[in-house]
Amino acid sequence: MLTGAAAAGHAALASVDDDAITLRRALRKSRRREQWRAAALVLPLFVFLAACFVVPIGAMLARGVIDTDVARILPTVTAALKSWNGSGLPAESAYQALIADIRAARGAGTLASAATRLNYDEPGFRTLLFATGRQLPDELTAPARETLIGIDPKWGERDTWAAMRRAGGPVTDFYLLAALDLQRDADNSITGAPPEQRVFRDVLGRTLWISAMVTLICLLLGYPVAYVIAAQPPGRAGVLLFLVLLPFWTSLLVRTVAWVVLLQKEGVLNSLFMSLGLVHEPLKMIYNRFAVYVAMVHVLLPFMVLPLYSVMRGIPPSYVRAASSLGAKPFTAFRRVFVPQTLAGIGAGCLMVFIQALGYYITPALVGGAEDQMISYFIAFYASRTVNWGMAAALSIMLLTATLLLYAVYNRMVGVDRMRLG
């Protein structure tokens, strides 16, 4: 920077004509160098996040559409099915290819992955493949098709082969469709999943509903609280804000434990109610939706109160007073003058709460029942309790899309650079 300016100084001595151009060039050069330096400071974190955050998540999401297991493990039958037109049964050569592939995969110990993939599409396929593998005779005494159908009549069904063809990859919409309770039938057209297997529309709807309810409750509780705190003198407001922030700083697990203690059937609240004679039978307050709302609102309420508080703090009381002096009833003055000025805070608080609520996992898992689990629970379930990574990825795509869209709205409205903590 300094050298740039010095060079500009020398140039000025040399020629007055060139002065402006040289100076501008030197300035630009110095600014560019400053830019490079700034970028160099950001680079390590950028690379770190790319390696440990963006790429892993991208690779994970890609599993929602990439489908290569079956083609890799059962290559010849996958190739043979490419030429099958989908009507009737595949040619004898496809059956021969399948037998060869199953033998090879069993020998190599890789059959499990292919079976797992096929089983997602057609429940029972794992068993079919392994049972077929076990029962294959060493020497074929009949045509391959006859032999296989003899082992299991399912090899004589078009649906079985269609499922196998669908899994041939290299890309698939199978998981994304499944995440919406849709599937492709033997004719490759999209249909609804069988009723007893439909679950994800419920889960998606439930996730949105719980998040919306939590947001609404947070707003209804948070707005008056922020209003009261904003009207206090700074010292007292500080103490009250401390109380709002205390749970924000307390470990999520600690708070969840506390809710279990408070809400359980023979817990603190029930014994209190019983001893006060308010109820005669313990209330069922945990492992249900009620507990989920209570615990989630408890965690997320500070995210509503803080932006509302900071907006309200900036509204001069004279505005409402002016409205009142002009004859507006207190409530009208509040509704017409005060509330509109807090809309930005309401928007920011609601978006923040809603975005965070969408991804909730631990709290519903610990205090909710089976019918209260949100989409994150199912993502974790498919990733760690079954090896259905495609399904975990497809659900992640749904969740992430919703989150990022809302984040973009938030960014436009509030601006990430204006985010404050604590």
Added chain:
Amino acid sequence: MRNPTATLGERLTRIGLIGLTGAVLLFLVAPILTIVPLSFSSGSFFYYPLPGLSLRWYQDFFTSSFWLSSLKNSLIIGISATVLATVLGTMAAIGIWRARFPAQALVLAMLISPMVVPVVIVAVGVYFAFAPLGLTDGYAGLILAHATLGVPFVVITVLATLSAFDRTLLRAAESLGASQITTFRRVMLPLILPGVASGAVFAFAASFDEVVVVLLMAGPAQRTLPRQMFAGINDNISLTIAAAATMLIAISLALMIAVGALQRRSVRMRQAVR
């Protein structure tokens, strides 16, 4: 708020508002207040009234190899992740503050995004990516993952501190012949240190409280405190959890007060410079 001409309706509204606020604040604090006395119970159930007072659950905590090793794991992972996140995050925040470069808004959005992307997606992503690299067998994978989660806190707090930082100070130092490193060490760092430190506290708290990544990735040798508590709620709910929770609350309070003090200090220092 006080207004001598208030009508009855207004007065009732005010009382209602204050009552509601009190109830909400109680709702926010009650769980924390409930769990602390239980940890001193001499009985072994989550009941009130307490049968008597004792420190047996604290004794249980400090003599249990499970709880102690999980505390150790939490500290190792938390401190390492904090150091990593603080160094990288502070550098990046200074870079962003120093000059506008192309696509800066996009880069900033990316640096903040770990705070927004649902943790379960981060957890599943790193779980798949780190396993083949052998990063999941020890602390390394958890430290890296927790550092990514802590980075946004550092970036945001340091940026906030920098926004009040007077650029002319740097120019003054440089015009007096100070090298860049000296300028940073002697002029900039002392002034932004409170921001850096509170960012570090946030990052540490984020790691210390994190359980989703740990649930997916950690083996039995890397169990952290929250993971142990999770297992406790699911499996063996005993009052040792209450003791652990009470200590965590004490730590949170300390961190909270630290951040408050740091922020006040930052304001004071800025005023002093002016």
Added chain:
Amino acid sequence: MLNNRFAAVALAAVASMLSATALARDLAVVSWGGAYQDAQREVYFKPFMEKTKITMTEENWDGGVGTLRAKIQGGNNNWDVVQVESEELLLGCEEGLYEKIDWAKLGGKDKFLPDAVNDCGVGAIVYSFILAYDGDKIKGDTPKSWADFWNVKKWPGKRALRKGAKTTLEIALMADGVAPKDVYKVLGTPAGVDRAFKKLDQLKPDLVWWEKGSQPPQLLASGEVAMTDAYNGRIAAANDKDKKNFKIVWHNNLYTIDSWVIMKGSPNKAQAETFLQFVSDPQYQKNLPEKITYGPTTKASTAMIDKKVLPELATAPQNIASALPINDKFWLENLDKLSQRFNAWVAK
């Protein structure tokens, strides 16, 4: 340059973390948690570490072969020895999730009960799923069968069952009047599966699910449910340790065996084998039933068990008379299909 110095520090930190991973980890043993694992710790784990000087870490899990598949296929296997249920043993063995057992090192197959021997696993315990209720809360006319479990009019209160198709569907059919010997015949037909789910539909409003063996005693103790199915040993342990008065209904109990397996590619295979030798030693096995009422799997240990716990074991003649042996072959063939339907049914 300034950022170079920072980069150097950061790199050094990362490098030191990476090098730490190269160190071998301790033997990780995974079992079912709660009172059972507490008993195992006393009977096996502590003496094992003392005698062999091998350090081991413990973990608990709540089953599901999918968890093991995810560990092996995800390349993130941090477990060495795992206790599994019978169908998890068969499924995982077929899919290559486990190391093969070297029976010569364990003293030969003849040392064990016939059911405890498998290519991939060695039997750990013999136990039953039973119906349990709190004897302090239900008195006088007490439930005696799975049909009574469904009778919420006579015995009001919630019911708990294990979250999973296996055992739940069998119980539903037995409650619907199917004799134990016919259960798998019926369940093998689509109409039989529908019948089981229809029976479960009746109870669904009153059902809560448990996943870990430690939960049923807690659910009974807190009064959350009036009856539950449970592992027999956990109920006995709650009576023994927490002075509860839980009652066990042995009628039509579901009888089975759990096994130890070594996870495929375990870096601690040698220590894992030493561990299996240790837990298959009748001298140690005989101590387990005193701590928790699960039967041992070696022939020699059976004779050494304390006589007073014998009637509480799944193998006692009066207990086994009406029992349904869980058919692991049936579940090998049907687990996927029925689990999928079951999970969708539960989530609704």
